[in-house]
Amino acid sequence: MATLSKEILLPPLDATGVQPPLFDGTTRLYTCYTCPYCQRVWITRNYKGLQEKIKLVPLNLQNRPAWYKDVYPSNKVPSLEHNGKIIGESLDLIKYVDSNFEGPSLFPDDPEKKKFGEELFSYIDTFVRTVFSSFKGDPAKETGPVFDYLENALHKFDDGPFFLGQFSLVDIAYITFVERFQIFLSEVFKIDITAGRPKLAVWIEELNKIDAYTQTKIDPKELVENYKNRFLAQQ
Structure with a gap:
């Protein structure tokens, strides 16, 4: 994967923002x-x-x-x-x-990998829901099993550090939430999601070498404030 040039991001459109022309071929x-x-x-x-x-x-x-x-x-x-x-x-x-669209394929043809990929897609809602709900409970206890699930899933194929061996849509689907959960659980609850989970640690490390992902990462401080307001303000 070639190094991406840094994209210049436009400011978000608010209620006063002008609508781009619809269905003009863009x-x-x-x-x-x-x-x-x-x-x-x-x-x-x-x-x-x-x-x-x-x-x-x-x-x-x-x-x-x-x-x-x-x-x-x-x-x-x-x-x-x-x-x-x-x-x-x-x-x-x-x-x-x-x-x-053109570009490198992000889902394998191998039937076993395809099947496991779909299993991981179907688990993701449970993963996300469990971690979010833990913020108002006992995160150390409640998030352990779902992060263990990811650690175990990363043992399935040994031809690369990603869920299906090679980088795929499954990694993309999970990392955007793992990124946020890692920051928030560490900052607020002092929980290291990679402790005792070496495969998960390597997975996160490898993803952080991919420009296509790192250029989309959020500001950790903003995330922590946002989640504190959203999940902890009522406590």
């Missing part, structure tokens, strides 16, 4: 720079070298433009404008971008 990713779901599609786009093909349209979700609901009626991000239609849902979108 492929657009409606996104939010701090959203883990959007980050998945952003990483996929970057890794496949599609910075010129898929334009980012960043939105301010706290003060989002009214016109966005007309673009995508669920009013959520991410969504992709492509070939005269708008599609959403981040896991569907990363698969769509991988299948419908």
